[in-house]
Amino acid sequence: MLTFPLMAEKECLGVVLALNKIGADTFTAEDVNLFHKYMNFAQVIAMQHYTAYMFNVESRRSQVLLWSASKVFEELTDIERQFHKALYTVRTYLLCERYSVGLLDMTKEKEFYDEWPVKLGDVEPYKGPKTPDGREIIFYKIIDYLLEGKEEIKVIPGPPADHWALVSGLPTYVAENGFICNMMNVAADDFFTFQKEAVDDSGFVIKNCLSLPIVNKKEEIVGIATFFNRKDGKPFDEHDEQITEALTQFLGWSVLNCDTYDRLNRMEYRKDIAQEMLLYQSRCTTAELQSILNTNEKFDSEPEDCDQKELYKLLRATCPPADNVNGENLYLFSFSDFPVSEFDLIKAGIRMFFELGVIEKFKVPAETLTRWMYTVRKGYRSITYHNWRHGFNVGHTMFCLLQTGRLRKYYSDLDAFAMVAAAFCHDIDHRGTNNLYQTKSSSPLAKLHGSSIMERHHLEYSKTLMAEESLNIFCNLQKRQFETVQHSFDVCIIATDLALYFKKRTMFQNIVNATEPMPDEKEAIAFISNNPTRKEIVMAMMMTGCDLSAITKPWEVQSKVALMVAAEFWEQGDLERNVLDQQPIPMMDRNCSEQLPKMQCGFIDFVCSFVYKEFSRFHKEIKPMFDGLNNNRAHWNEQAEVYNAKMKVIDEQKKKLEEDEARKAGGGGDGKSKTCTIC
């Protein structure tokens, strides 16, 4: 006997035997030599076949991975669709007649009331097979791919236990143990009893199969994939295991996508629920609506059932006249909200829209206007400064700039409507802390918005109100008009981020410079209104002018408001100290409160002065604001000087005290450097 092993690397592929030399008792050395020579060639051929087969295996494996990946990332979806798509797309690479995937119920815990009968002993506890992580093994769905003959896919929801794919007990066994099971000859197996006859009317009979668990990254078995009958009739080998294992491994990992999709959906539902509840809690109630638009008393009916003209009449009558809101005049820059109650400010807000003439023109339902204005008011929190009074004041100053300041000539009626509405909304839901605080405290707002954090929040909330039909004062606009309004809201509300103020300063100044020498008003109007960018820049600067307008108010107003602003800053400073454990900047440090007048002067000089100076130069009608500012500047400066003088006295006293101390000590002998009394 001559033998020769056919090797592939270290693996033996087979052995060639030459038996019983013809015509002699033994093989000669020459025979051996010749045999070996031939065998070297045979070895090369065998090796080539082996390598080609291995190439085919690896090639199919990478195709399986690439194709299933292509499907897995196609879109986010549930596990069933994901598995289905991936398994379908790789079917030509698996070289088997049929395969099925059984999906496992992932429920871990039962409802307490379902446990009662078990705990009471009325019902036997579950004693059936469980997955390694303790779940009862329940296949809630089978997806069955028949590739032989006519291609067919069957989806069997809630398959019965005696379904042919389950009845052998193999999938349950794999789910219980997590093993890969290669059944070389199912007919001969006596551990699992596979269905011997055709499984269905396709005539398909199971000959051999390969079953693998699909395990996610949390090590939980989410399903079982079983491949039946290798195409060439042979049983599955270790290379088939390699391919199918790569596939099931990949599918298992990709469950992360489905889980995430599920989490995303659930998060969205929670968000939707919270937003709906928020709207319910924060919107103007029927009773609140009636407290202003009292149709119950007047017409004994709900506003929806009344004639709009009648409602306008009723609403106008309810709102205070513009020139006498508790003695204050809405057309004056010096208007003060202090004599007016927060409730009456809602009415004053409504009044301004009537003064603008936009209500009738844009067919704003009276009840919608009232509800919106009331809801905006409720959107402001009861905080020290950035509360409804501030929101109202900014809306009011916008009204004044347009009307009294005559800036309206550059804008359409719709622009004016949007600008005043946006001004009212510009700080809605402010929490009394600034953007930097949001960032430092890692608030969800800071995580959501990269820049202009609070402003983007005010804007989003304003738009949420707009999206609600019963609150949408722009409900009767055409689509294009509505988009214009939305853009104006974007520009106006984002513009109140003071961090952006310095970006627009020069551009605004250039516009003022350009219009100043224009002899004809029409030319200036054309220069601005025909250029959307210039309109936006002026609009944005108007918002800054409104937001800071407290600084231009009569001194008795400004001195009070400045303290409110400061108090809110100090509260933030307290939070920084106590919650964030950081030292606040002097502006927010209540221990530096005496420096307030000095800081006010600085704020006027470096920020405010430019705004009102340029606006006064732009439109002389706005000069009262600049005058107010300068007057306040003088007051703050006076206080700052009193403080400086006080500090000077203290400094001098301190210095004197130190000198006295030094002198006292010097009597003993501190004055070493001057004279040496001892030595």
Next chain:
Amino acid sequence: MLTFPLMAEKECLGVVLALNKIGADTFTAEDVNLFHKYMNFAQVIAMQHYTAYMFNVESRRSQVLLWSASKVFEELTDIERQFHKALYTVRTYLLCERYSVGLLDMTKEKEFYDEWPVKLGDVEPYKGPKTPDGREIIFYKIIDYLLEGKEEIKVIPGPPADHWALVSGLPTYVAENGFICNMMNVAADDFFTFQKEAVDDSGFVIKNCLSLPIVNKKEEIVGIATFFNRKDGKPFDEHDEQITEALTQFLGWSVLNCDTYDRLNRMEYRKDIAQEMLLYQSRCTTAELQSILNTNEKFDSEPEDCDQKELYKLLRATCPPADNVNGENLYLFSFSDFPVSEFDLIKAGIRMFFELGVIEKFKVPAETLTRWMYTVRKGYRSITYHNWRHGFNVGHTMFCLLQTGRLRKYYSDLDAFAMVAAAFCHDIDHRGTNNLYQTKSSSPLAKLHGSSIMERHHLEYSKTLMAEESLNIFCNLQKRQFETVQHSFDVCIIATDLALYFKKRTMFQNIVNATEPMPDEKEAIAFISNNPTRKEIVMAMMMTGCDLSAITKPWEVQSKVALMVAAEFWEQGDLERNVLDQQPIPMMDRNCSEQLPKMQCGFIDFVCSFVYKEFSRFHKEIKPMFDGLNNNRAHWNEQAEVYNAKMKVIDEQKKKLEEDEARKAGGGGDGKSKTCTIC
């Protein structure tokens, strides 16, 4: 010359040439024959080499895919970390000296204020290269893997344009065109100018490189991967392209994971923001707190600064005495909320906790109790039936069952506290529509909760309030106690889903049956209190008894309440008809309102009767409820009979009318079947 091509499948690997036969002018036919014989062997050897190489390529490709997949699904993360992990894990399969990935800025649109200078003509518009989808090409980060010598990874955020990996312009070119670029010899290239000298102090010099775009499923280029210097010194070939293309393709697809993670986070921030706003809007305000616990007036200070004993005294004094809440007695099952205002019901709610003796025992801060009770009240919507009055009544009946009904003996003080609190919360934020309506209208609540939809929502909201320190009446409990309370809330609130009522009926009846013959009260107490499951079942049935208790109230109360319940049902029926375009069931159909008495009788017989009968059998003190029920049953039956009688009369009239009609017509000749007058 003899030639022979070496083929692998259809590809020519090379050609063997035998030139100039020695000692003759031409090759003979024999030479050709011999040459071909040898060449057949050479062919096999070449083929084997080629196949082995291809096997290596495919094997590396599937490893690259499998390993990168393993990392991509490891956890959800941002694109940088994901790419980094995946690229690091496949490094040994790429057989190159170095590779780098450049990440592209995905920003598509600029902020409006950044566009202003361009629109005004102050700044030149961007004219540089753009991606096919129109983004400016900005590499915001480079991750650089040096595999030669000492392994090293460098992360370069905001790389300068003259960084060696960018300076050639190749990554920008690839980002612009989306091509795969294989630079066989960078030194000789004159389209791109690669750095000729060593790129850094590692001494690494670029010889050849392969650059590929990483494209996501939306066909956007998200980054560029460049592989430098194949390990064997040769340029990269098409097989290297295959491997790296599989990798970059996979990485590109996997961006879906990062995008989803980002979406998930943003959704969570939005949810958090909405929930925080909701809490702000729905919680008891300082003014509301003072309207009950008026420390401002009494002590001229905030509750937080007062002594709890003093606060308890103040709060007890503010709340009505239990036996006289506007003439009603809290200890009677027949208590009616009608004479009490919604505001005063808040105080009555607080009173009951004092009566239970749990406030002092569990150190509930008076201001927390007040705030919580007020907030629960505000949590109920102004709807027809499931409003605060209903919430209060259920809390009150729980109080009565425990105290007057003497069911308290089975429970600890903490249980009793939790049960009454849960009862108050059990329908919080109800919207006047039932679970089926949530499902049919696909509300977010239905999408979030699979079963007991509304109940799970009431429970979640109750727990949200508990999670808020200033509202948490259980704030001074130990962890274990707090968990007990949470579980009681689960049991109590979920139990109000009537769909679960039928599951617990028999279990409750068995408990009643078991305790009935017990001669000693202590035995019954032990039977229940020592068994957590029995405690839970009784607790759950108590909740049902509370929820349905309106049916046991004096007739003048029940007759009013039943109409409110019906009215809410009818409103849902209207929604089903108008919004869902479905025919409501008779119970919810206002056209069937006359059948209300009959339906009430049915409801009593099939649902309520069991509850109160069993409870009366369980504890005779509860019999007043069963008596009330039977009394109401008689009233409803009477009305049903009136209706029946009316219907009978109508039916008879109708019948008579039809007969008259028939007779009239019969005068002509309808009575065909009787006689044939004509024929």
